[in-house]
Amino acid sequence: MKRLIYLLAAVMTACAAAPQAGLNVMTFNMRYDNPEDGENNWMYRRDRAAEVVTSHRIDVFGTQEVLSGQLHDLLDRLPGYEAVGVGREDGRERGEYCAVFYRTDRFTRVESGTFWLSETPEAAGSLGWDGACERTATWAVLRDRKSGAEFFFIDTHLDHVGEQARREGVSLLLRRIVAMSGGRPVILTGDFNAEPSSEVIAHVTRNGLLHDAKAIAAQVAGTPWSFSDFGAIPEGERPLIDYIFTGDRVAVDRYEVLPDTLDGGYVSDHAPVMAAIRFVKP
Template sequence: MPDPPRRLTALASALLLLHSAATPGVAQEPFRLRVLSYNINSGAGDDSRVDYDRITAAIRAAEPDVIALQEVDRGMVRTGNVDQARLLAGRLELEHAFGGNFEFLGGEFGNAVLSRFPIAEVSNHPLPSPDGGEPRGALEAILDPEDGPTFRLISTQLDHRRDERNRVAAAEWLASLADSPGASPAVLAGDLNAPPGSAPVDRLLERWTPLERGPLRTVPARGPRTQFDHILVAPAGRWRVVETRVLEQPDASDHLPVLAVLELVPASP
């Protein structure tokens, strides 16, 4: 049996370790995260055939922690009345949330989030569209990992038409989500229907930080020529980029998925 001084020393050491773990400003390990952004084209590849095995395999190959999906059907006749977000989440053993933007063919069309972390809260934001057209939205999910900090994932798709007015208006609105007072760090991922250097992307970069140093060509899926699919983060000081790349999955959709490996850095005291 240790003598009293040794017991006191052991107790003091344990208390010091607990204090260090709980004290702000003590160095902590960054939280690593694999993020996938994927426009799944309602599950249809460039052959126009809906194939859930292909989409599932393309997502699984990336081994993502969280996925931002666009062009997702729920209950539409054209895709067999399937709730695609629920189906894919079930196959991949992930949690999911769906945000419908408009009703079509007996169901809904919109964005989704899949996550291996608990989804604590979901908000589906309609995006401004001063020029009319198909309604667009941004699905914001607050994710609460048991082994890491809370963060937000926002999945979105902007207007596809040649005129940029809707995209610019939506980008200006999305900029406000970057660092809302009291909000947790965020990842914005989706099909912006706009390449780097365009007006909508430039508006977003006023408040969001891009991950790539150069264009990552994502469309068309076979022989891609430009980048419409983007992943951005905010605030810049909380995120460290480990890797960003386009995945060669030309059969499952008309877009290629983008994978980012990130580290969420502990907040400064």
């Protein structure tokens, strides 16, 4: 009997110490469906964009600039995924989404929502500070179907013009993460319209709540930039403006800026950014 007890104890200890299964996460500015994009229009890119997700076995990803038609195009091409988010102009379907997609065979959505990066975050369509556009953040609490572990995923797109809007937007994001994550591991994705050396990105990581996935990754691959404007920007001048940030208890095994082209055509004017992560015990 003692031997059986010891064996059971050993198995339980080994299981407790075993790392949780990893996740592949991504941030992907899809570029809105603009008829003026010619050969780079969404109708020519949508299959390639979906293939990026499936070929890299992405479990959960945040998007930017997705219009309602694009959202449905992606869901049609990504069976087994669901999405949460609303249009930024009316809180329903008008305007760009910061949609969060996740695999339904792996996760159950516990709760989710969207707020606006403005002085009135619950007011749909509200414009914040000196921002040129309405800006949102979409979040979801997801539960792993096998382990029961939960995490807090949030995706955003900061303003491309307003410096105050970017600064105050980050402050709001940090407050909401603290208030809403409930102590769960946190993943923040998005297009921050700011380079790594900027005050905006320093603001995100300054208090230690979040860490740039690239900075803490065991392996780093891909280009040092994430925005090429469909190749119009000279390679040496292309900025990195798309990010994955992680909270404590998240290990980043690999970070990679993926190519912005596939099969001879662009997937977007931005390159997707992905990270292979694990949740670890404190």
